[in-house]
Amino acid sequence: MSDGRDLDFDEEILRPVLESGASLCQLVSHEWERVDGALITAALRMNRTFYKWSGALRLQRWNNTTSQFDVVDEMMPVELMEWFRELEESSLLLMEDGHLLLDPNNADRAFIIWWLREMARIPKHQQKCLVFGSVHPTVPVELDKEMPLLHLSLPRRETLGIIFDHVVSESNLQPHQIEKNEALLDAALGLTIMEARLAFGKAIAVRQRLTSTEIDFIIGEKERIIRQSGVLEYFHPKTGWDDVGGLGPLKRWLKNRGRAFSSHAKAFGLEPPRGALLLGVPGCGKSLTAKAVAGLWRFPLLRFDLGRVFGGIVGESEANMRKALEVAEAISPCILWIDEIEKGMAGSQGSGSLDSGVTARVMGTFLTWMQEKQDPVFVFATSNNISQLPPEMLRKGRFDEIFFVDLPAQKTREEILRIHLEKKERADLADVFDLEALARASPGFSGAELEEAVKDALFQAFDAGRELEQQDIASSLEATYPLSKTMRENILEMRKWAKFRARLASDDATETLPEITEEVPRLATERRNLFVKEGQHTNEG
Known part of the structure; x- marks a missing residue:
């Protein structure tokens, strides 16, 4: 069955547990063939008889001569464990799908737990071990200290x-x-x-x-x-490095780190890069950079939706997190892209009273994995709201570097307009239009807003039955109320924070945000502070 095909699992995980004298453990995997193979190999090595129980076929014994299972008895779980306790034979017993037996709706759950505790008390000299099989970790609090948890990783x-x-x-x-x-x-x-x-x-x-x-x-x-799975999404990036305007220091840093995944870098003494966190203004190229770097490095890009990790069933959230990280490790080298990471972290800094601490535990698992992971999984996270990130996320060791992505300066806005005209098969017009004038007319605009202005201009030209003109783009820019006005205070605060705590993603000098000469539109949910004078702003420093 196994033929040494899972040597790492046998040598590093299973064998130490069995030879330590453990009489109870839980083995987590969906792959019943590999589980059977690993346990049959262990039983042969230790000169033990291997038994397997399943809800469908009940108790079976592995026949080494015929290399198949022979039916032994029709025992049910409690009767089975009572039989195993009295068995005078060095043996391993696998109980398949044990998680179903520990379901809160199972009327016999308490009896199952009591008998599992009895299994944990079998003396070492009897050389018996019950392996509790499960597709996800299911260790009741009563067995937390007595049932070692073993994971069979995805196949190599x-x-x-x-x-x-x-x-x-x-x-x-x-x-x-x-x-x-x-x-x-x-x-x-x-x-x-x-x-x-x-x-x-x-x-x-x-x-x-x-x-x-x-x-x-x-x-x-x-x-x-x-x-x-609903948690991970496999991307085929079609974005090239030339699709990202500006961000020179960030691009150079990523190109440099990409070489560190090679065998030559390892021989040189370099560790694989851990990841990068991009903070900044929405629509300024953070997510676009994630797609571009996947194409540059020729790595698979996995988008990880932290918000979908959380499930309503007890233990489901933790299982979703473990499964997602296991897939990323199996596919490595790869890029694990977490867009707007702060949304998944929401609640991780609270008391945990609202969700019994599930958010904090799941995020703790993720942060620990980031710190200790050995596989070449590059975590590329983006965030639009620094204040919602826990402090431990921002410390060194989680990410190799934290970059701040600001609004594009004039020269970069000009480059971005050219990129989007070329993407719309208008490279000839990009050479004719006065892009410098358009860039000057759009201070405080994000890359996403410039892209939308080009798209809107194309609609205008199409509706008029003619080719795109520079004035169409100028009109679209004039009609746009940029985020830099509605989020002016937030952007100033982000800039102040990033000045001392992050690395700037762009070489461009920071532009002063446009002054607001009219009253800023407010949402119905926004409350005006009567004791703050309107138009009074923090210095940009």
């Missing part, structure tokens, strides 16, 4: 190669229709063996071959599977 390239061989052997493909290589196997990283088997099988069914040309098909299947 070698294990996926075994699945590849098995799928091919069951097909009718000819040798010229088969090409096994690292790139094809790496395309399946992040999948369980069941998912990989299905992806390889579908490629054969649709393409009638399994070669390097099926890499895109396998990645497409992986995208679909990852998207089903």
